Amino acid sequence: MQDFDLVVVGAGIVGTASALWARKRGLSVLLCDPNPPGSGTSFGNACTLATYAVMPVNNPSILRNLPKLMFGSDSPLSVDYLHAMRNPLWMLSFLANCRPARADHIARQLADIMGHADAGLNPLIAEAGAEDLIHNRGQLSVWSTRAAAEGDRAGLEFRKAQGIPFREIGPAEALALEPGLKQPIHSAVHYHAARSIEDPQELITRMHRRFLALGGQWKQAAVTETRAYTGGVEVTCGEDRIDAAHVVITAGAHSKSVRGSGAEHLPLGTERGYHLIFGGEKHRVTRPVGWAEGGFYAVPMAQGLRLAGTVEIASLRKRVNQGRLAYIARKGAEMLGPLPEPTSHWLGYRPTMPDSLPVIGRAPHSDRIIHAFGHQHLGLTLGGITGRIVADLAEGRQPNLPIAGFAPDRRYA
Numbered sequence: 115m116q117d118f119d120l121v122v123v124g125a126g127i128v129g130t131a132s133a134l135w136a137r138k139r140g141l142s143v144l145l146c147d148p149n150p151p152g153s154g155t156s157f158g159n160a161c162t163l164a165t166y167a168v169m170p171v172n173n174p175s176i177l178r179n180l181p182k183l184m185f186g187s188d189s190p191l192s193v194d195y196l197h198a199m200r201n202p203l204w205m206l207s208f209l210a211n212c213r214p215a216r217a218d219h220i221a222r223q224l225a226d227i228m229g230h231a232d233a234g235l236n237p238l239i240a241e242a243g244a245e246d247l248i249h250n251r252g253q254l255s256v257w258s259t260r261a262a263a264e265g266d267r268a269g270l271e272f273r274k275a276q277g278i279p280f281r282e283i284g285p286a287e288a289l290a291l292e293p294g295l296k297q298p299i300h301s302a303v304h305y306h307a308a309r310s311i312e313d314p315q316e317l318i319t320r321m322h323r324r325f326l327a328l329g330g331q332w333k334q335a336a337v338t339e340t341r342a343y344t345g346g347v348e349v350t351c352g353e354d355r356i357d358a359a360h361v362v363i364t365a366g367a368h369s370k371s372v373r374g375s376g377a378e379h380l381p382l383g384t385e386r387g388y389h390l391i392f393g394g395e396k397h398r399v400t401r402p403v404g405w406a407e408g409g410f411y412a413v414p415m416a417q418g419l420r421l422a423g424t425v426e427i428a429s430l431r432k433r434v435n436q437g438r439l440a441y442i443a444r445k446g447a448e449m450l451g452p453l454p455e456p457t458s459h460w461l462g463y464r465p466t467m468p469d470s471l472p473v474i475g476r477a478p479h480s481d482r483i484i485h486a487f488g489h490q491h492l493g494l495t496l497g498g499i500t501g502r503i504v505a506d507l508a509e510g511r512q513p514n515l516p517i518a519g520f521a522p523d524r525r526y527a
């Protein structure tokens with residue numbers, strides 16, 4: 115008799131959603147994490163359930179604008195060249211995925227799973243009694259220049275073809291929605307069906323609490339190794355050896371650290387992102403506002419105004435880059451007018467595969483090990499549906515959406 119039906123490795127949004135879905139289905143579940151639930155990358159994001167965000171970060175416009183993005187003094191992208199030279203295959207594969215045919219394939223895969231995002235998350239929000247954390251004012255995307263707006267035109271057409279609801283508006287209407295904006299506005303899009311979360315960690319904490327109330331087990335320790343055998347898997351968590359029918363690796367950008375899981379052989383990288391919080395400044399915007407040229411969102415949330423975003427290609431171990439924080443502070447003032455000193459700052463690690471698609475599926479070497487990581491910019495949005503797929507796989511059921519495109523052993527470029 116095994117100790118658990120499922121051991122979940124990592125209590126971010128993806129792991130906590132997996133644990134809660136599996137427990138709701140009646141599986142015996144142990145959730146392991148050395149840190150409090152929702153304290154990793156799921157803590158500091160831009161709080162947006164971005165069901166419209168089906169265009170991958172690596173797309174043809176990146177190739178067109180690469181010199182400006184990489185070498186411009188005022189760029190939302192920053193690359194640590196030493197790290198890039200140490201990881202040439204990941205970098206080349208990431209760029210290869212910017213080709214139009216690959217970008218189109220990736221966007222279609224994202225659109226397919228995105229269509230199920232709300233169905234995966236809403237039952238967990240209800241289960242956790244967290245409806246009060248969810249806001250329905252949509253998301254506003256703003257472009258300051260015609261060139262940038264035209265660069266994103268193909269993405270809007272793709273969304274339209276996918277039936278994603280939005281309204282294209284001019285500067286006057288954008289300002290009527292968000293009078294606090296100060297940057298030049300060429301055009302804007304209001305994704306009126308998008309939602310946001312007042313406090314992502316609070317949502318995950320409530321999901322975790324509900325998981326425990328339903329009889330789920332929690333162990334605050336790291337998983338270091340998994341050893342699959344026919345019919346099960348042995349999981350080393352802290353000092354304990356646990357015997358389970360299945361294990362799921364949901365350790366986000368740290369998933370390669372679990373020996374024997376198969377994740378260590380996959381091209382998992384990280385896109386580092388930052389946020390600044392300005393306590394008491396929540397009133398500056400009334401919904402998440404993304405500024406295309408700035409590469410970040412301004413979000414009203416429980417702790418105040420959060421400016422979150424930018425991409426830094428660098429290792430998990432590199433220290434906080436103060437230049438990135440200064441960039442967000444400077445651009446934040448351009449966007450919203452003078453801001454006081456931030457009350458806190460944060461660095462997080464988006465788990466990113468070179469094709470910007472998550473890994474969701476059984477490990478190639480064992481059907482007892484499930485992989486569920488690599489959600490890059492969209493983990494908050496896709497965590498719920500990923501958790502439901504994990505529960506399906508742990509139960510031996512076929513998920514009700516195609517997941518072959520997310521297989522760990524797919525072609526990555």
Ligand SMILES: Cc1cc2nc3c(=O)[nH]c(=O)nc-3n(C[C@H](O)[C@H](O)[C@H](O)COP(=O)(O)OP(=O)(O)OC[C@H]3O[C@@H](n4cnc5c(N)ncnc54)[C@H](O)[C@@H]3O)c2cc1C
Pocket residue numbers: 123124125126127128129146147148149150151152153154155156157158159160161162163164335336337338364365366367368369371372386387388389422423424462463464465487488489490491492493494495496
């Ligand atoms: C600036 C920024 C803005 C973003 N904005 C959005 C947004 O608006 N909308 C959206 O959908 N997404 C957004 N994202 C992306 C989203 O935050 C991530 O995709 C998501 O949080 C990843 O969740 P996760 O559960 O995979 O990882 P994490 O939240 O990082 O959780 C992984 C957990 O695994 C644990 N762990 C690590 N190693 C081990 C181990 N060996 N054993 C056990 N546990 C372990 C860690 O302690 C951690 O708790 C943003 C990201 C950033 C950086």
